[in-house]
Amino acid sequence: xxxxxxxxxxxxxxxxxxxxxxxxxKGKTHFFSKEEYSLLLDCDGVTEINIKELNENDQKIMRxxxxxxxxxxxxxxxxxxxxxxxxYDNYFKDGIQFSITGRCNYKCKHCFMSAPHAKYDExxxxxxxxxxxxxxxxxxxxxxxxxxxxxAHPKFKEIxxxxxxxGMHLTTLYTNGLLLKQDIYDLFKExxxxxxxxxxxxGIGYHDWLRGVENAEKYAIDAIxxxxxxKFECEVAMVVFKDNIDxxxxxxxxxxxxGVSNIRVSSVFNQGEWLAYANEHGISIEEVYDKYLEYIPHxxxxxxxxxxxxxxxxxxxxxxxxxxxxxxxxCNSDNENKYYLCKxxxxxxxxxxxxxxxxxxxxxxxxxEENALNILNDDLKDIINxxxxxxxxxxxxxxxxxxNEKCNKCKYKYDCLGGCRANALAxxxxxxxNDDSVCAYFLGGYKEKKDKLFKELNxx
Numbered sequence: 001x002x003x004x005x006x007x008x009x010x011x012x013x014x015x016x017x018x019x020x021x022x023x024x025x026k027g028k029t030h031f032f033s034k035e036e037y038s039l040l041l042d043c044d045g046v047t048e049i050n051i052k053e054l055n056e057n058d059q060k061i062m063r064x065x066x067x068x069x070x071x072x073x074x075x076x077x078x079x080x081x082x083x084x085x086x087x088y089d090n091y092f093k094d095g096i097q098f099s100i101t102g103r104c105n106y107k108c109k110h111c112f113m114s115a116p117h118a119k120y121d122e123x124x125x126x127x128x129x130x131x132x133x134x135x136x137x138x139x140x141x142x143x144x145x146x147x148x149x150x151x152a153h154p155k156f157k158e159i160x161x162x163x164x165x166x167g168m169h170l171t172t173l174y175t176n177g178l179l180l181k182q183d184i185y186d187l188f189k190e191x192x193x194x195x196x197x198x199x200x201x202x203g204i205g206y207h208d209w210l211r212g213v214e215n216a217e218k219y220a221i222d223a224i225x226x227x228x229x230x231k232f233e234c235e236v237a238m239v240v241f242k243d244n245i246d247x248x249x250x251x252x253x254x255x256x257x258x259g260v261s262n263i264r265v266s267s268v269f270n271q272g273e274w275l276a277y278a279n280e281h282g283i284s285i286e287e288v289y290d291k292y293l294e295y296i297p298h299x300x301x302x303x304x305x306x307x308x309x310x311x312x313x314x315x316x317x318x319x320x321x322x323x324x325x326x327x328x329x330x331c332n333s334d335n336e337n338k339y340y341l342c343k344x345x346x347x348x349x350x351x352x353x354x355x356x357x358x359x360x361x362x363x364x365x366x367x368x369e370e371n372a373l374n375i376l377n378d379d380l381k382d383i384i385n386x387x388x389x390x391x392x393x394x395x396x397x398x399x400x401x402x403x404n405e406k407c408n409k410c411k412y413k414y415d416c417l418g419g420c421r422a423n424a425l426a427x428x429x430x431x432x433x434n435d436d437s438v439c440a441y442f443l444g445g446y447k448e449k450k451d452k453l454f455k456e457l458n459x460x
Contacts, residue, residue, distance in 0.1 A: 177223025
């Protein structure tokens with residue numbers, strides 16, 4: 001019997017991970033053992049395979065391929081050109097976040113990249129295509145597009161067309177919603193793109209003030225409704241500050257009534273434009289945590305269908321009814337040399353609107369930017385393989401504890417691991433320093449308060 005790889009898959013490999021299969025429809029990469037991959041390579045439409053003559057383990061592997069719809073019995077076809085094995089001479093990155101413009105049509109009072117003052121420029125269409133080409137050459141097919149306001153880029157549609165032609169997936173679009181009209185959804189449908197749409201909304205009666213534009217609240221609500229009407233997944237990002245935090249329950253209920261799938265709540269990051277407003281409108285992280293804990297029972301009692309993230313303190317999947325805190329790690333003395341400090345740094349990176357490559361979007365500090373390599377000037381494969389990205393992506397718990405004596409002495413060191421590296425860098429200019437918001441969670445007793453609340457509410 002001859003078997004062949006199903007059309008939605010292509011064979012590929014990366015530096016250190018040579019046995020991979022890319023799912024073109026879902027935009028996901030799967031990795032296999034050498035033994036599994038050897039059998040998968042034989043599913044080329046030409047090689048004869050008698051499953052009954054294979055050893056017991058190989059029979060199980062072949063059946064898993066069939067049951068998983070990876071392969072089918074061949075009907076005189078050959079592997080298509082795009083399915084043939086392709087090796088990428090760089091480390092694997094699942095996807096990237098790409099800021100196509102540093103400009104914005106809003107004047108947000110909390111913008112960490114100072115878009116109201118156009119601190120960062122806008123990338124030309126030609127340079128955007130150059131970036132897309134380089135990403136494709138490195139086997140990076142999943143792209144999140146952001147800004148500034150990405151829809152304000154005059155060549156937004158051409159950018160989407162280009163990445164679509166190259167078989168790449170737009171996984172998420174970050175937008176304020178003002179320019180998110182039906183023509184954008186028509187474009188996505190035409191090019192078979194179905195990104196998650198994340199729209200900023202900071203609450204009824206507060207959104208206009210924070211965004212610095214009259215009727216911004218109406219535009220955001222209209223954008224959310226249009227997104228739901230077009231059957232795209234709509235996620236809302238909300239920031240809380242002194243003025244709006246007490247309206248959290250009201251706003252979550254309203255957003256849930258519109259059909260939003262996920263509500264991501266975070267406190268304002270004290271940098272960029274917000275420095276001019278923090279004294280009057282800011283709120284301490286301890287006050288934010290108190291409000292989050294106060295709200296959690298209301299979220300459950302209101303039977304909200306949308307998932308919710310309250311910073312890193314509380315994340316809840318409404319479907320599975322499971323909750324957790326992203327502040328808490330599962331590290332210990334036995335695995336500290338294998339436990340990655342940040343899994344997102346391992347899987348991704350961020351491209352600014354000027355072409356600079358940063359480990360993540362939140363690392364827009366001077367110390368990082370001064371040393372950043374540029375995708376427009378340098379070979380992307382070399383950047384990915386360089387110590388600049390590789391070293392920070394592969395930092396382990398042991399590395400952190402050896403470079404932070406204060407945290408190494410803390411009883412929460414394995415639970416906490418210093419928190420977010422970007423927050424530590426922004427506050428202390430040191431990648432190995434601590435994230436103050438996570439210190440407040442553990443040292444301020446909020447973990448114990450959260451655990452007690454979970455027990456009272458029977459949250460698993």
